[in-house]
Amino acid sequence: GNSVTQMEGPVTLSEEAFLTINCTYTATGYPSLFWYVQYPGEGLQLLLKATKADDKGSNKGFEATYRKETTSFHLEKGSVQVSDSAVYFCALTLIQGAQKLVFGQGTRLTINP
């Protein structure tokens, strides 16, 4: 089946630290990969995406590279800010069929000043 596994949270970092949130996937087809972010009290927002192998998605200083050989899509940021505190979800959709998102369990990130 299709599934997404994220690193367990919560993750607590100091401001300006380097962030990595690991994400690996299992898919029967050729997926598109996403990172969504949920700020407190809000809905999920697309942070970045990649639709084919070796593509790099980037937004707001965050990056993730679609690695087909390791079935991974790790999220990174070089210097986190307090405002990055949120829950981060890795997700995939498949080319065939309706475009349902398959989510990982989410990783809660807290950045301390």
Add this chain to the structure above:
Amino acid sequence: EPEVTQTPSHQVTQMGQEVILRCVPISNHLYFYWYRQILGQKVEFLVSFYNNEISEKSEIFDDQFSVERPDGSNFTLKIRSTKLEDSAMYFCASSEYGRAGNEQFFGPGTRLTVL
């Protein structure tokens, strides 16, 4: 900026009661979705809807669930006879297209509590 809205933000109901969760997708979007997240668990797909019919549904989406687009703006999820295990956050989403890689825009969610 256009956004997906959901009402109510929190719904409390007794087991066995019917509930209707409401969503207003972004106006030019054609594909609509419901997801849910039980506390501490993953966000799970429930159903997708296009051209006034269900495109795909998950195993969770049994006969107790139904969706409807009663007019040109609303998209509703009905649970006919709620169970304790239906307590969750329910997210509505919409997208302009249904192809791979297309962004889905999410509402803020409705927290359903079944007592």
